[in-house]
Amino acid sequence: MKEFGYDRPTEVEAALRSVAGDGARFLGGGTNLVDLMKSGVESPRRLVDVRFLPLAGISATTDGGLLLGATATNSDIAAHVEVRRRYPALSQAILAGASGQLRNMATAAGNLLQRTRCAYFADPAEPCNRRSPGTGCGALTGEHHNHAILDWTESCVATHPSDMAVALALFDADVHYRTPGTSGTVPFARFYRPVGDTPHEETMLPEHALITGITLAPVTPALRSRYRKVRERASYAFATVSLAAALELDGDRIADVRLAFGGVAARPWRARTAERLLRGGPATPELFRAAADAELSAARPLRDNAYKVALARNLVPAVLADLADAGNR
Secondary structure (H helix, E strand, O other), X not given: OOOOEEEOOOOHHHHHHHHOOOOEEEEOOOOOHHHHHHHOOOOOOEEEEOOOOOOOOEXXXXXXXXXXXXXXXXXXXXXXXXXXXXXXXXXXXXXXXXXXXXXXXXXXXXXXXXXXXXXXXXXXXXXXXXXXXXXXXXXXXXXXXXXXXXXXXXXXXXXXXXXXXXXXXXXXXEEEEEEOOEEEEXXXXXXXXXXXXXXXXXXXXXXXXXXXXXXXXXXXXXXXXXXXXXXXXXXXXXOOEEEEEEEEEEOOEXXXXXXEEEOOXXXXXXXXXXXXXXXXXXXXXXXXXXHHHHHXXXXXXXXXXXXXXXXXXXXXXXHHHHHHHHHOO
């Protein structure tokens, strides 16, 4: 490993000053960045440890939502009583995402900023536009059975690895940040950039931005949610396909519905087409299947991952049927 500097500020302004130089990076739990440093994918000159900043709280917002501090650990978020009560899909997604040891270290902000687990990205000897722009995408014609089926381009066919981010997409989260002299908010729906021709530009955050928190929009008590993950082994593994779903019924009609896929694109995939078809309709298996078909009509599977389309298509009616049954009890 190359030598690097290390700062441990206790105030946000000090952290922003420390990261402003060339080659500096913020360090949260280190569960992703440190691995990438060991493999040579990342080589920051200085790490600015943000774990001692006053950003670990979880609290109610004035409009009835919930604020997750940027350095709150995944374990603390998953176990929080209000997350479990009002946003259960978020708690379920975090618990499905990693072992207890990793959840105890990983932070909310770090989870959003983790890099793809594509093997070509992780190996500096392989071509990867996300790691080294202009070198090509090795996965496009290589090993890609667990890569994207939606919204990919010839520049990159990798998927985003986060389970937590899929649930945040479901709950219309906002990401708050600070830079030297400014502050801002990015709606989660626009937080991740489309792949396009620049897959190395992954988020809408400005340079040297420090995420300070994530707010979840308020939800009605009748909105039930669930996260289901299909993976290649029963123990902790990245999603082959996952689905975060929320459903609110008015009698036998769908008053509100939200769907977000993981494992199918370079960002969490909010299934807006399916939602429009479902909202206001009857909570029937036939409509659930039709909505899944409509959403996945845009899928473009690669040579070896067409099976993901069938997985995603089957997840939608299965999870929605469970939520509808729970809502009618």
